[in-house]
Amino acid sequence: MSLAELIGNTRIKATLASYLRNNRVPSSLIFTGSDPYHQLLFALNFAKAALCQNQTNDSCDHCPHCLAVDRGLFPDVQILEPDGQFYRKNQLDELIASACRRPLRAQKRFFIMKDAQRLNENSANSFLKTLEEPLPTNVFILLTANLAQILPTIQSRCQILKFLPLANHEVRLELQRRGVDPEKARLLAFFNADDMKNVAGTDWPELEEKRQAMLFILDRLIRQSQVEDILLDLYDRSRSRESFIAYFREMVNLISILLRDIMVLMVDAESGTLINSDYKEKLMELAALTNIDKIFFLIRKMEFLLRDIQRNLNARVLILEFINSYTPQGSAGAPPAAHSARNARPLGGGQANG
Numbered sequence: 611m612s613l614a615e616l617i618g619n620t621r622i623k624a625t626l627a628s629y630l631r632n633n634r635v636p637s638s639l640i641f642t643g644s645d646p647y648h649q650l651l652f653a654l655n656f657a658k659a660a661l662c663q664n665q666t667n668d669s670c671d672h673c674p675h676c677l678a679v680d681r682g683l684f685p686d687v688q689i690l691e692p693d694g695q696f697y698r699k700n701q702l703d704e705l706i707a708s709a710c711r712r713p714l715r716a717q718k719r720f721f722i723m724k725d726a727q728r729l730n731e732n733s734a735n736s737f738l739k740t741l742e743e744p745l746p747t748n749v750f751i752l753l754t755a756n757l758a759q760i761l762p763t764i765q766s767r768c769q770i771l772k773f774l775p776l777a778n779h780e781v782r783l784e785l786q787r788r789g790v791d792p793e794k795a796r797l798l799a800f801f802n803a804d805d806m807k808n809v810a811g812t813d814w815p816e817l818e819e820k821r822q823a824m825l826f827i828l829d830r831l832i833r834q835s836q837v838e839d840i841l842l843d844l845y846d847r848s849r850s851r852e853s854f855i856a857y858f859r860e861m862v863n864l865i866s867i868l869l870r871d872i873m874v875l876m877v878d879a880e881s882g883t884l885i886n887s888d889y890k891e892k893l894m895e896l897a898a899l900t901n902i903d904k905i906f907f908l909i910r911k912m913e914f915l916l917r918d919i920q921r922n923l924n925a926r927v928l929i930l931e932f933i934n935s936y937t938p939q940g941s942a943g944a945p946p947a948a949h950s951a952r953n954a955r956p957l958g959g960g961q962a963n964g
């Protein structure tokens with residue numbers, strides 16, 4: 611992958627490209643942002659573009675230098691990470707020693723330091739001198755998710771580039787680029803939009819399991835069957851009150867999105883704007899069993915229930931009240947289904963709490 615092909619943070623890409631074009635690569639840089647993997651990707655591809663033998667200000671991805679950088683085998687690109695909680699003094703001594711030598715194969719030598727906030731004052735002192743009096747051949751790129759934790763003496767010697775989190779469509783493209791099927795990539799990007807701190811951390815089987823569980827719960831809610839069992843079961847098997855609340859919050863969120871799709875289908879069965887388009891058939895079935903008023907009522911009730919549980923009231927009593935309040939008087943609901951409530955598992959499969 612070339613620098614130009616990196617997804618997201620176009621302004622930073624333009625800055626890095628201009629360093630190369632003008633032959634003015636700073637000797638020390640800090641890349642900061644919420645996704646360390648994304649910053650590492652930029653650092654490596656920037657180094658590769660700078661070291662490419664074709665010297666077109668981007669990587670060709672075919673020359674021996676580019677291929678070696680991609681394989682992590684190029685001697686003039688070193689990636690360092692803290693040994694334990696902090697960088698150790700001997701790690702920095704080694705770094706400083708190699709920073710005193712000429713590059714082995716290329717014109718420049720890149721040192722990429724992960725988690726640079728873990729350079730403490732003890733280990734950083736000798737390193738500071740290296741940053742202060744840089745050899746023109748050395749480029750240090752310090753990566754961090756916490757700029758504020760980087761020693762000010764280090765910050766002041768570096769060009770700081772602040773990365774933005776990827777936008778939803780960029781996450782989707784990034785996942786597709788990594789070989790995720792486009793439809794899965796779309797759903798992963800959508801459901802992880804709020805906390806897409808780390809694109810690499812997204813996990814399709816986990817999301818799919820959650821969506822399946824929520825569809826099952828929604829089915830029970832709409833059919834007003836076994837809801838009490840399901841919610842109490844979830845509560846009893848949560849590891850703690852906090853984990854139940856976290857799960858319930860996610861549940862309200864996911865179910866709201868499923869309900870949103872049901873409302874879309876009520877208005878236009880052929881709509882192409884479903885979020886959970888892969889569940890269309892099942893959602894159509896549920897749409898036929900409910901109406902928009904009931905859906906709004908259900909969402910509101912779930913939000914109230916979440917709010918009250920968070921207020922530290924007795925969750926078990928609240929769940930029972932919730933069931934009673936939304937079940938219309940005189941409606942017996944559907945007969946109990948053969949499915950067990952245990953199909954809906956709390957995250958992490960926790961044990962009963964107190």
Ligand SMILES: [Zn+2]
Pocket residue numbers: 661662663664669670671672673674675676677
């Ligand atoms: Zn090349």
